[in-house]
């Protein structure tokens with residue numbers, strides 16, 4: 001009789017420590033779900049045996065995933081630089097804005113309308129939605145280095161991350177693309193004119209996005225700056241020039 005209950009080893013539970021490589025069918029199992037990490041020994045042994053099939057990969061990713069937050073005004077060039085970082089260094093790029101737009105367009109999404117309203121008005125979507133999208137994307141990627149672009153963008157984002165993700169990840173630094181407001185506006189309008197299809201690359205939405213950035217995002221950047229975690233990059237030169245600085249920062253922080 002298996003009366004005793006067996007606690008799943010903690011290491012199998014947390015992000016990047018096995019979960020990222022678990023096949024889909026495990027993802028709602030007791031192995032996966034942090035809230036139900038106790039199961040009968042029979043279940044545990046069965047899951048354990050199946051999990052052992054993927055053990056080599058699990059062992060390789062035993063460290064916590066590394067995270068770099070990428071912040072800056074709307075149109076500062078965060079996405080452009082993230083693509084270059086991905087090309088040069090082994091990072092997975094997760095744009096909070098892209099994930100929200102994807103969720104907005106997903107058939108059957110219960111958040112579609114809410115997300116559209118927030119985006120059009122330049123407001124920050126409640127962190128419960130954004131952080132879950134980020135965590136899922138991290139788990140599904142199987143990678144261990146992430147550029148989290150456009151997040152955390154306000155106090156609610158930061159609090160949510162600290163509640164849900166900070167223990168499971170290692171934040172490296174904040175890459176801050178510093179760009180004058182008029183340059184940001186010009187870039188966003190340019191992006192709109194060249195067919196971004198974004199419902200917020202217009203002057204009316206931009207005014208609100210800039211206001212949100214000044215009121216809600218800058219204090220978060222300031223907070224990280226006071227903690228000595230900000231790498232500030234002048235985002236006004238052309239993209240290749242900006243990347244020279246970005247590359248220097250990553251190399252100086254031990255990334256190859």
Ligand SMILES: Nc1ncnc2c1ncn2[C@@H]1O[C@H](COP(=O)(O)OP(=O)(O)O)[C@@H](O)[C@H]1O
Pocket residue numbers: 072073074075076077078079080081187188190191235236237238239240242
């Ligand atoms: N350094 C740069 N100089 C000029 N234009 C740029 C530069 N970086 C990005 N852009 C252009 O500005 C627009 C916004 O860039 P993007 O990377 O999408 O910004 P963000 O992700 O910060 O909103 C895009 O059309 C992009 O091609």
Ligand SMILES: Nc1ccn([C@@H]2O[C@H](COP(=O)(O)OP(=O)(O)O)[C@@H](O)[C@H]2O)c(=O)n1
Pocket residue numbers: 072073074075076078095096097098100118119120121122123124125126130149150151152153157200209
């Ligand atoms: N953490 C985030 C990031 C983006 N967003 C929403 O998505 C919009 C677009 O963000 P984005 O990062 O794709 O684009 P930029 O404003 O940086 O150009 C923001 O104006 C917000 O409405 C959010 O709610 N929360």
